[in-house]
Amino acid sequence: MQNEESLVHRAQQRETEAFAQLYENYFDKIYRYVVFKIGNRTEAEDLTQQVFLNALQSISSFKWKGRPFSAWLFRIAHNQIVDYLRKKTRQATTPLDKSTVISDSNPQLAIERKLDIEQLLLATKRLTKAQREVISLRFAGELPIAEVAKVMDKSEGAVKALQHSAIVALRKTLVVTNNDSK
């Protein structure tokens, strides 16, 4: 973290190499987070680029006050996604259908074998907003609980509870045994 603090400090002094390094460190994570939030890879590309350009413009306003750089960057991404979704006049709301439900005699094996991002996205529509955000930041953004808590302005305990309930809900949505599906 010390290393990142130093990188951020240098980036704030307009040292381009430091900012380029931060970009490389976070590019994939931000992209995955955006894809997972909006469910559209092409539009996620534009948004990801815009996140880093916005960060470049506003890096001087970032302050280390108990909030890590990752939380600041993901907050930019989150705000950008909110704007994007607000502007989007027509949102595709695909109902959860049979194809989302994974059925197998061994449901655990079935999940590992079959789950892809589209199915997972559909399943997350059943989660609360906060649960969805925890899953996005934790699994797509690869942030540790402490940083997820900073992004969401919640306590670590609250985020852990959300994480638990979100995984239980996903499992409930995605897994049915043969008996249930017949």
Add this chain to the structure above:
Amino acid sequence: MTASKEFDNVLDECLERLLTKGETIEQCLQSYPEQAVELEPLLQMAVAAKKAVAVQPRSEFRAEARYQFHAALGEVASQRSRSFLGWFPRWATVVAIVLGLILVGGGTVSAAGYSMPDSPLYPVKLTTEQVRLALTPSELSKAQLSAELADRRIVEIIYMANKGDAQQVEAITQRLDERLIMLATLASTTRDVTQEGTKDGGAPEVLTLPSVEQPAPSPPEEATGEGDVRIETDERAKLRVTVARDAVNHPAALRSVLGQAPELAKPALRRAIAVSVAGYERALKALD
């Protein structure tokens, strides 16, 4: 602590171990045998979710985004330099900065390194590159540096093409061509040395064109000759991987801006694409 909170903590600790430390579900369950029945299905769900979201950006997008971002960084660097260099005559600026580089180095090198052809620091960037090439001792290191400089030219072409400056695109394309010719020439002159050195231990493994996101392969384990030659062979293999990656990424990045570039810049951009394709093909042949 309530049982529920305790379980939340255990679940999170296991997730951290699974997702970031590469441990297995079984290892976690062994640490918490009493909660194993409840934990196992949740950990399996989490691992499956993690795998599902592990999407990778397209290589063309990754390349284009990186170029666009570096171009934006270049603008930031040139804005910073304009603020204190604007009142200097151009020639005096160059002389002052080169002298400054020689005397103190540091921040200006970095700023010039990212400057674009329309920046007052750009002549410094080119001069610094020439100095670096002259000071680089081995032919192979010079080839590596040429590949790095070719990468910079691509960034500059995209930046100037987006600005519709066909003349600059032409000029940078010429510099790109020179770099790629130099790369191929240096690669072919170093070939005999490195191949001779591996005669006894067998020829170095020929690297096939890697997929764009593939990391550079580790050097083979067994020793094949003297240390210096071995290092040289490894470096050559690394250079081959870099050039193979650039041979895919660079023309792709140039093509990706062709559609949106101003009409005026398109013919120059097409020539840049042709030069990059031919140049990298030549360099790869020289490295085989």
